[in-house]
Amino acid sequence: MVELSLAQLHPSLDDPVLLSMNLLNDIASDHPQAVSFAAGRPYEEFFRVEQLHDYLGTFVTHLTEVVGLTDEEARRTVFQYGRTKGVIHDLVARYLEIDEGITVDPDAVVVTVGSQEAMFLTLRSLRVSPQDVVLAVTPTYFGLTGAARLLDMPVLDVGDGDGGLDLVDLEHQVAAARARGQRPRALYLVPDFSNPTGVSLDLATRTALLDLAADLDLLIIEDNPYGLFHADPGTRPPTLKALDTRRQVVYVGSFAKTGLPGARVGFVVADQPVVRDGRTAGTLAEQLSLIKSNVTLNTSPVAQAVIGGKLLRHGCSMLAANKREIEVYRANLRRMLAGLTARFGATGSVTWNTPAGGFFVVLTVPFTVDDRSLHRSARDHGVIWTPMHHFHTGMTSSHQIRLSFSLLDDASIDEGLDRLTAFVTAEAQAFGHSA
Numbered sequence: 165m166v167e168l169s170l171a172q173l174h175p176s177l178d179d180p181v182l183l184s185m186n187l188l189n190d191i192a193s194d195h196p197q198a199v200s201f202a203a204g205r206p207y208e209e210f211f212r213v214e215q216l217h218d219y220l221g222t223f224v225t226h227l228t229e230v231v232g233l234t235d236e237e238a239r240r241t242v243f244q245y246g247r248t249k250g251v252i253h254d255l256v257a258r259y260l261e262i263d264e265g266i267t268v269d270p271d272a273v274v275v276t277v278g279s280q281e282a283m284f285l286t287l288r289s290l291r292v293s294p295q296d297v298v299l300a301v302t303p304t305y306f307g308l309t310g311a312a313r314l315l316d317m318p319v320l321d322v323g324d325g326d327g328g329l330d331l332v333d334l335e336h337q338v339a340a341a342r343a344r345g346q347r348p349r350a351l352y353l354v355p356d357f358s359n360p361t362g363v364s365l366d367l368a369t370r371t372a373l374l375d376l377a378a379d380l381d382l383l384i385i386e387d388n389p390y391g392l393f394h395a396d397p398g399t400r401p402p403t404l405k406a407l408d409t410r411r412q413v414v415y416v417g418s419f420a421k422t423g424l425p426g427a428r429v430g431f432v433v434a435d436q437p438v439v440r441d442g443r444t445a446g447t448l449a450e451q452l453s454l455i456k457s458n459v460t461l462n463t464s465p466v467a468q469a470v471i472g473g474k475l476l477r478h479g480c481s482m483l484a485a486n487k488r489e490i491e492v493y494r495a496n497l498r499r500m501l502a503g504l505t506a507r508f509g510a511t512g513s514v515t516w517n518t519p520a521g522g523f524f525v526v527l528t529v530p531f532t533v534d535d536r537s538l539h540r541s542a543r544d545h546g547v548i549w550t551p552m553h554h555f556h557t558g559m560t561s562s563h564q565i566r567l568s569f570s571l572l573d574d575a576s577i578d579e580g581l582d583r584l585t586a587f588v589t590a591e592a593q594a595f596g597h598s599a
């Protein structure tokens with residue numbers, strides 16, 4: 165039998181960053197009875213199989229009645245191999261205009277297999293030589309770090325400061341990288357309800373970042389899967405892409421939280437002009453499309469049709485499509501914050517942040533949390549969560565826990581918080597701290 169040595173396979177395959185997702189999934193499936201604050205999944209109680217048929221039909225009807233395709237052409241659009249940049253690019257552009265105030269040419273949109281593929285394509289295009297590096301606001305979503313590892317592209321940490329981004333550190337990291345001979349290509353961040361911290365950048369920081377990135381000659385990769393889930397929509401600042409007058413921002417979007425994750429549909433807006441020998445060669449989107457044609461050929465048109473139909477059913481607004489879900493997320497965030505206050509408010513040694521929306525809250529405890537503590541929490545207390553070290557590129561130890569509340573109902577939030585309190589109390593006692 166052929167035996168392959170892991171040492172002879174790509175080094176990322178032995179990298180803890182790539183193993184994070186599997187490890188966390190394994191703990192969840194080993195403890196099916198546990199209350200889970202771990203999964204960053206959208207609320208699923210409103211999912212209905214009939215919706216898939218309805219959305220698919222709505223999209224095909226749109227193709228014939230609005231776009232003007234014949235029945236045969238419409239059938240081919242959904243059944244056949246298709247356009248590399250996607251078949252719902254115009255609907256995505258309308259959605260961006262309506263929900264995000266972002267105006268883009270639909271031709272600058274590449275529909276991808278989740279935003280994960282969008283990140284991979286973007287990093288692939290920017291990693292030209294071993295000097296090319298990407299910066300990421302840390303703690304960082306491990307999808308970005310994982311994609312970078314697969315491409316042998318170093319990820320340099322930038323501090324998140326008090327407000328979600330430390331601009332002084334960004335300048336410092338870029339200068340230090342250049343002094344080492346590295347070439348920082350882009351800064352990756354999630355400006356709205358970040359995964360894992362739940363923190364959002366205020367408007368002043370957003371405009372200061374755009375100015376600084378221009379001075380530093382740095383692209384920005386804005387990843388925005390949670391932006392529509394604001395607990396108080398009136399106060400939401402514009403996305404970086406909406407503020408982008410210099411085409412500095414490559415905008416990565418996902419329909420996993422607003423559409424349905426099973427469709428695996430995301431997209432990237434890459435409207436940066438590209439030149440070859442002084443002559444225009446289209447936009448970055450064309451280049452990403454070329455890479456995509458050699459990775460996944462095209463995003464499943466069936467899946468795109470489902471997302472396209474959902475958009476059409478709601479006037480191209482995912483905000484409208486998610487009215488009920490947004491109410492759930494709001495109520496859950498309130499319940500989490502009140503529940504944490506009731507249980508830990510008097511301790512002084514256990515603290516948490518207060519995000520303005522999204523799926524996540526971060527709890528800080530007076531002892532180190534790692535995967536072994538997570539095992540104890542699951543086994544002895546029936547509650548799981550995500551240790552924050554999974555979001556640090558060097559897996560550095562941490563006193564923090566990411567709590568996700570998007571999938572839960574009232575009773576499980578209360579039960580989960582009771583169990584979490586028992587875990588925190590037991591660990592604090594075992595490690596000689598008071599909680």
Ligand SMILES: Cc1ncc(COP(=O)(O)O)c(C=O)c1O
Binds near residue numbers: 359
């Ligand atoms: C920051 C961030 N980006 C992107 C995604 C979603 O990626 P995809 O569209 O590939 O499901 C997630 C999901 O957890 C996320 O937290």
